[in-house]
Amino acid sequence: MAELREATTRASRGDAALGFVVASVLGQPAALAPERRTELRRAGLGHVVAVSGMNVAVAAALVQGPLLRAGLLLGGSLTLAAALAWLPVLAYLGVTGGEPPALRAAVMFGLAQLATLTGRPGHGLTALAWTAAAMLAWRPAWGLDPGLHLSLAAMAILVHPSAPRGLVAQSWRVSFGTLPIVLVHFGQASLIGVAANVIAVPVFTLWVLPLGIAGMVAAQWWGPEALRPAALGGQVIIDLAGLAARVPEPPWWLMAGMAVVGLALRLTVRRPEVLRWVPGMLPCVGVLAALAYLGRERSPEPPREWVAIGGSRSAAIIVPAPADRSLACVRDPWLAPEAWPELLAALGFRGAAAVVAPRSPPAAAVVQAELERAGMMFEGTCPEGPALKSLRIHLEGCQARTRLRRAVVRAGPEGVGAECWIGGVFVGATGPER
Structure with missing residues (x-):
């Protein structure tokens, strides 16, 4: 799987459509150029290039009925029909390496399949409640995870007894139904994104995802060209x-x-034919409550004094230079050298005043050379910055929240107003900020 990811990522460089397929199907965002990822986020389609539980939930719910019928027609066995309906979900788990968001949605889908096999009356919302309770009992930190919230909300809409039939209607209801969660977690949501999702989710579900999985399987014989049919749909998105x-x-x-x-x-x-296009009462109330919450007056945010990227044992620390706060002072830059120009620009710095790595001077020299090539290396004095020991509690908290090995945290003096980077925004007690 690692060889497949590396080969397809390398082959997709310079090809936006092919990069989209690799990014969305394999969960490899680096295969897509940064400007393309920015466009997707602005259009409200950033979740498509992540291994999203919401994507798996939508795809699984949409393919279950047709594949169950196909299995019954082929063999007349309910077991065969259920197994056939499981194939796309298992294939997706395989090509993504069993990412947690995809696994959560697969567990929910598995309960529905189990009810079908045992002949017990299935109740989607009950199965969803049991699944959510089991996952939170296993790992309570998931209760703060935006991915889990989006996955549960999408599945609740799809398995609700009044869920509409039809791909476009379901996509519309899911897109609007997850708006309150997006507003609360990220501070903003896009109506343009809701409209774009109504088109993009069906294209991704019925075109890019199945052809992308088939292309990944066939890539061992035909190479990256096996992904070209899926890339046509990727170009549409x-x-x-x-x-x-x-x-x-x-x-x-x-x-x-x-x-x-x-x-x-x-x-x-x-009238049912009208209500199938109308969002549920709970999402409508949720949107109004979220807008009221975001519109309340907030206390001024504390100044940001440092950004830490890493884990509890090692981290790169970035602090503003005292004489010119548009310049950064970088300590222990463990990231790849070519990542630093884009990273500093994304954090609002025009360059670096100094790069130091007391335990590995060659690493600092390589990063400094890369910044010089990019015209972002300047001279200046730098403070020592916070000690890693004082950052550990913030980094560990952000790691627990995101379930990633590396976290990004920023805060003011003495750790005041610490915020965690989640899904493209800093999220903390004072609210999200791009």
């Missing part, structure tokens, strides 16, 4: 993201107005 990212974002009150209209229709209309 990339073009859609490029268009949506350039559309001005509608004002927040339009989102609130849609939620109010949805509530009014839910309370007054009884």
